[in-house]
Each structure stands twice: as C-alpha cells, then as structure tokens.
Amino acid sequence: MKPIITEWGGKLYDKYDKWPAASGMHHAFPGGLATHTYQMLHMLEGLYPCLPYPIKIERCILAILFHDYGKLREYNQAGETQEDMYLLGHIYISAYTLQHVLEKAGIEQEEVKCLIHCVLAHHGEKEFGSPVVPCLQEAVVINMLDNLSAKTDSLDGTGENEYCPA
Numbered sequence: 001m002k003p004i005i006t007e008w009g010g011k012l013y014d015k016y017d018k019w020p021a022a023s024g025m026h027h028a029f030p031g032g033l034a035t036h037t038y039q040m041l042h043m044l045e046g047l048y049p050c051l052p053y054p055i056k057i058e059r060c061i062l063a064i065l066f067h068d069y070g071k072l073r074e075y076n077q078a079g080e081t082q083e084d085m086y087l088l089g090h091i092y093i094s095a096y097t098l099q100h101v102l103e104k105a106g107i108e109q110e111e112v113k114c115l116i117h118c119v120l121a122h123h124g125e126k127e128f129g130s131p132v133v134p135c136l137q138e139a140v141v142i143n144m145l146d147n148l149s150a151k152t153d154s155l156d157g158t159g160e161n162e163y164c165p166a
Helices: 002-016 033-052 056-067 081-088 090-104 109-120 137-155
Strands: none
Touching: 002 033, 002 056, 002 090, 033 056, 033 137, 056 090, 056 109, 056 137, 090 109, 109 137
C-alpha cells in the first residue's frame, strides 16, 4: 500500500491545499483541508508509538488521506456548499473514490473493506453522519483524530470560557 500512499499523497495535496474543509465550524479557509489532513497525520505519528496494541499504520494513513476527499465536491474553493453535499455527501464520495483507487491497485478485498469502513466511520456516530460506527481499532483512532483536529480548530479564536457549538 506504500506506493498508493506515495502516489496519492502528492495528488491530494495539490487539491487539498486550495480547498476549505468546511463552510464553517472547522478549517473553513483555503487550504483548510490540507491543514486538517496534516494535523491528523502528525497526531497519528505521535500517537502510534504509544498505543498499547498494534494497528495497521498504512490503513490509518490511507484512510486519513481520503476521509474528507468528498469535500472537494461538497464545497467549492470559496467554501460555498455545492449540490453534491446534499445528494451524496463527502463520506460516500470519499469511500467510493478510495474503493476504486484500491481496487485498481489490486489491493486484497478484505483490506479494501477495512479501509472503506475507516472512511465510512470517521464521524464516529450515526447522529453525526457516519453510515456506520467504528468497528476496527484503526477506525476508532481515525475518528478520534478527526474529532480532535476539528474541535480544537473550532475553538481557536473563541474567548476563554466562551461557548462554541462544536
């Protein structure tokens, strides 16, 4: 899977570096998608050696790289909501795209299923838009890193003890 990470890392950066991660709430600025992905990857780098159980690090990296890919179609570069946000949503678009990338690369079907699960579960709860809840250790890690990056960015700029809806 390392060739996929290397090949797609650069392709995604070129797009993510121009796109916001949202229209509000977190990383809502040009390049916000790159910043959010970068934060998650670097938190994973620090967390990985501390985990008391083994996880598949390549699975986490690929899922992090693709978990918000669909936001390239949910928003335009100015952060304005696009039609695909309501018709398909970024989680489906992200999972669909990653599945095709993995199948084209000849990745074993069981691993494809696990990677897609990590993307589908990255919001953690059905109430927050995840079609499934995390059922793999890697999916839990990705959900927690996604949440940590999004919530801390949402709080950036709020006053001390000020309410933040995130």
